[in-house]
Amino acid sequence: MATADVAHHEEHHHHPSGVMRWITTTNHKDIGTLYLCFSLSMFLLGGLMALVIRAELFQPGLQVVDPHFFNQMTTMHALLMVFGAIMPGFVGFANWMLPMMIGAPDMALPRMNNWSFWILPFAFTMLLSSLFTAGGGPAAGWTLYAPLTIQGGMGVDMTIFAIHMMGISSILGAINIIVTIFNMRAPGMTLMKMPLFVWTWLITAFLLIAVMPVLAGAVTMLLTDRHFGTAFFDPAGGGDPVMFQHIFWFFGHPEVYIMILPAFGIISEIIPTFSRKPLFGYTAMVLATAAIAFLSFIVWAHHMFTVGMPLTGELFFMYSTMLIAVPTGVKVFNWVSTMWRGALTFETPMLFAVAVVFLFTIGGFSGLMLAITPADFQYHDTYFVVAHFHYVLFSGAAMAMMGGAYYWLPKWTGHMYDEKLGKIHFWLTTIFFNVTFFPQHFLGLAGMPRRIPDYALQFTEFNVISSIGAFGLGFAQLLFVYVIVKCVRGGSKATDTVWEAPRGLEWTVPSPAPYHTFETPPKIA
Amino acid sequence: MSSAPGSYYLPNPSAWPIIGSIGLFSLLLGFLLLLNEGSAGPWLMLLGACIIVVMMFGWFGKVIHESESGMYNEDVGMSFRMSMLWFIFSEVMFFAAFFGALFYTRALAVPWLADTDILWPGFEGGWPTAGPKGPMPIEADTPVSDPAAQFSTIGPWGIPVLNTFLLLSSSITVTIAHHALKMNSRGNLILWLGVTVLLGVIFLYFQAVEYHHAYSELGLTLGTGVYGSTFFMLTGFHGLHVTIGAIMLTVVWLRCLRGHFKPDNHFAFEASAWYWHFVDTVWVGLFVFVYVF
Numbered sequence: 001m002a003t004a005d006v007a008h009h010e011e012h013h014h015h016p017s018g019v020m021r022w023i024t025t026t027n028h029k030d031i032g033t034l035y036l037c038f039s040l041s042m043f044l045l046g047g048l049m050a051l052v053i054r055a056e057l058f059q060p061g062l063q064v065v066d067p068h069f070f071n072q073m074t075t076m077h078a079l080l081m082v083f084g085a086i087m088p089g090f091v092g093f094a095n096w097m098l099p100m101m102i103g104a105p106d107m108a109l110p111r112m113n114n115w116s117f118w119i120l121p122f123a124f125t126m127l128l129s130s131l132f133t134a135g136g137g138p139a140a141g142w143t144l145y146a147p148l149t150i151q152g153g154m155g156v157d158m159t160i161f162a163i164h165m166m167g168i169s170s171i172l173g174a175i176n177i178i179v180t181i182f183n184m185r186a187p188g189m190t191l192m193k194m195p196l197f198v199w200t201w202l203i204t205a206f207l208l209i210a211v212m213p214v215l216a217g218a219v220t221m222l223l224t225d226r227h228f229g230t231a232f233f234d235p236a237g238g239g240d241p242v243m244f245q246h247i248f249w250f251f252g253h254p255e256v257y258i259m260i261l262p263a264f265g266i267i268s269e270i271i272p273t274f275s276r277k278p279l280f281g282y283t284a285m286v287l288a289t290a291a292i293a294f295l296s297f298i299v300w301a302h303h304m305f306t307v308g309m310p311l312t313g314e315l316f317f318m319y320s321t322m323l324i325a326v327p328t329g330v331k332v333f334n335w336v337s338t339m340w341r342g343a344l345t346f347e348t349p350m351l352f353a354v355a356v357v358f359l360f361t362i363g364g365f366s367g368l369m370l371a372i373t374p375a376d377f378q379y380h381d382t383y384f385v386v387a388h389f390h391y392v393l394f395s396g397a398a399m400a401m402m403g404g405a406y407y408w409l410p411k412w413t414g415h416m417y418d419e420k421l422g423k424i425h426f427w428l429t430t431i432f433f434n435v436t437f438f439p440q441h442f443l444g445l446a447g448m449p450r451r452i453p454d455y456a457l458q459f460t461e462f463n464v465i466s467s468i469g470a471f472g473l474g475f476a477q478l479l480f481v482y483v484i485v486k487c488v489r490g491g492s493k494a495t496d497t498v499w500e501a502p503r504g505l506e507w508t509v510p511s512p513a514p515y516h517t518f519e520t521p522p523k524i525a
Numbered sequence: 526m527s528s529a530p531g532s533y534y535l536p537n538p539s540a541w542p543i544i545g546s547i548g549l550f551s552l553l554l555g556f557l558l559l560l561n562e563g564s565a566g567p568w569l570m571l572l573g574a575c576i577i578v579v580m581m582f583g584w585f586g587k588v589i590h591e592s593e594s595g596m597y598n599e600d601v602g603m604s605f606r607m608s609m610l611w612f613i614f615s616e617v618m619f620f621a622a623f624f625g626a627l628f629y630t631r632a633l634a635v636p637w638l639a640d641t642d643i644l645w646p647g648f649e650g651g652w653p654t655a656g657p658k659g660p661m662p663i664e665a666d667t668p669v670s671d672p673a674a675q676f677s678t679i680g681p682w683g684i685p686v687l688n689t690f691l692l693l694s695s696s697i698t699v700t701i702a703h704h705a706l707k708m709n710s711r712g713n714l715i716l717w718l719g720v721t722v723l724l725g726v727i728f729l730y731f732q733a734v735e736y737h738h739a740y741s742e743l744g745l746t747l748g749t750g751v752y753g754s755t756f757f758m759l760t761g762f763h764g765l766h767v768t769i770g771a772i773m774l775t776v777v778w779l780r781c782l783r784g785h786f787k788p789d790n791h792f793a794f795e796a797s798a799w800y801w802h803f804v805d806t807v808w809v810g811l812f813v814f815v816y817v818f
């Protein structure tokens with residue numbers, strides 16, 4: 001131990017404090033915290049933009065904002081939530097949990113880990129400041145379709161460069177995660193012994209490295225079409241705006257799995273703990289995750305059924321998309337089977353996990369409806385699509401992260417969170433979420449188009465309900481922030497295992513987890 | 526931190542990443558201003574580039590120092606190697622986007638455009654093409670008199686095939702250098718690595734000659750419709766990667782001169798050599814799909 005003491009002494013000597021600690025840190029827990037705080041702030045900011053949208057849609061006519069600003073809000077809300085809240089949020093969980101789950105002393109490349117995070121604030125500074133330039137921020141939707149983005153002002157260039165920076169951040173982060181999982185596992189931690197959260201992140205990281213460069217290529221072509229006279233998306237020069245959609249969605253569909261697979265991982269950790277049973281069908285879960293990742297590369301054009309494609313293309317993308325329901329069904333089946341005859345208790349994390357299984361499945365079913373090509377001609381670009389992806393991204397990805405936060409907060413902070421407030425937060429979130437988004441299914445089926453600041457009178461009632469729900473949902477998240485702050489500040493002392501006999505190495509270390517864990521690899525049974 | 530012998534080296538807090546972010550941000554902000562008529566643009570870009578170069582010297586210098594003083598165990602080396610391979614995979618996917626654009630336009634977009642006579646009557650399609658509003662293609666390697674009306678492509682059997690030969694040989698010479706390093710034969714290592722860099726530089730020179738020829742005589746530019754777009758984006762990004770690879774190999778060569786690297790521990794050499802093979806492979810794809818067919 002003498003050498004270790006010496007090493008520690010030296011280390012403290014080198015550690016800056018205050019804000020410099022956070023800027024220069026190479027510790028996976030510090031960096032995880034940074035990612036999670038960043039994600040939460042982007043979540044609140046993106047939510048604020050959603051409230052601008054819902055305020056405008058509270059009644060028919062134009063009253064709160066002008067249409068161009070409304071378009072900027074829909075675009076920016078999506079970019080912030082996708083690239084600012086959900087993706088960095090899951091990377092935060094990965095940073096905190098992966099090394100602890102596989103018995104590693106830290107991430108494989110700690111300095112690069114720091115850089116992955118510290119690119120993000122610069123990227124979002126660039127993106128958000130576009131709102132204050134002449135012509136405003138991007139207003140073509142987060143999908144940035146040409147030719148609209150060829151025409152926009154300087155804000156589009158800022159969006160392109162911001163996406164380049166986010167891409168670098170994501171790729172470096174994903175490389176770090178893959179290498180950590182392949183190279184840093186404790187002896188005896190074989191691949192098929194890894195917790196499912198580790199598996200889902202391994203596959204997510206692969207997807208990130210495969211598709212973020214494709215998005216970079218797509219926005220680079222936008223940039224050269226805008227400024228350097230290329231004709232990729234211009235038919236006068238032999239190009240095709242539809243090609244942008246193909247390249248974008250080749251990134252975009254794997255991207256939705258990038259946003260949901262880690263959520264599956266979190267759910268697969270929570271449900272066994274509160275069912276007091278091991279996960280049902282572990283191997284099937286791993287294989288289903290891999291199958292979903294593989295299929296995600298051959299379904300992209302289901303976002304483009306109405307754009308004009310040969311019939312064979314429409315059929316191929318319809319069937320391949322519907323095929324995804326099979327591995328996804330396996331997962332839902334396994335979660336339910338894990339709970340079957342388990343000794344269930346419903347602490348806040350479990351409430352979130354069960355809600356995710358239930359509500360994500362609704363989103364999965366509406367996705368299946370959208371996959372049916374002829375039906376999609378009716379649903380396309382309506383509020384039905386908006387309802388669908390909020391059921392998978394909010395009640396899938398975001399609520400899984402909330403559940404994960406409650407599940408691991410005691411391990412991170414050493415304090416139990418306020419269970420009563422946590423449950424109130426859960427119920428407010430779940431109820432207001434459904435009040436907001438369930439009526440949007442009906443609006444979409446009745447033909448209300450998305451991304452339009454005004455609507456016909458017959459859509460009024462459902463829009464009023466949806467807007468009320470949205471404000472409730474937004475304010476409920478302030479309670480979430482309060483619970484987190486309260487838990488960080490204090491609370492009853494958490495035990496090392498926190499819950500009743502949870503599985504996983506993270507529960508073998510003290511709560512709060514010490515700054516360095518597993519400097520010597522643990523013994524794996 | 527823990528520098529106990531044999532354990533995985535975990536670095537102390539470092540300011541290099543945030544310096545890199547500041548450099549990257551100034552570079553892109555400068556580029557943004559340049560594209561949107563801000564006069565500070567080029568200066569900000571220069572500043573950003575300088576910061577990034579300083580960051581690389583500082584960061585990599587620290588890593589080299591740590592490695593040379595024996596602080597890394599085998600696992601650290603394995604992490605580095607795995608990361609490089611995954612990074613190269615991300616680069617492959619970046620090129621895949623542009624190859625995808627080439628295949629899509631050639632096989633689908635242009636034929637569809639030629640099929641619909643309502644929008645662009647008389648447009649025949651075919652490849653090469655600069656689209657219905659662009660100049661007409663003529664025989665390859667034929668100088669054009671009026672670039673607004675005509676353009677000519679670059680045939681594969683002149684400079685391109687020579688460049689293919691150059692890059693393929695450089696892949697062989699870098700492998701010879703690698704073997705020399707493993708045999709601890711420093712003279713051969715320095716010779717063959719030097720030859721590799723030289724071949725890369727000659728490739729870039731020929732590429733520059735070809736670009737000049739295309740712009741000044743063939744009427745083929747980045748703006749020559751979708752043919753010019755795909756041609757220059759693919760070959761241009763490839764050329765950029767050759768440049769990066771050549772810089773990497775040059776740095777490795779200079780380090781070899783200083784006596785760095787051991788037969789069993791030479792990550793930077795391996796990484797640069799892998800990158801070089803990747804650049805080489807992309808070129809073969811370019812030669813086949815951009816020049817020959």
Ligand SMILES: [Cu+2]
Pocket residue numbers: 252253256299300302303
């Ligand atoms: Cu999709």
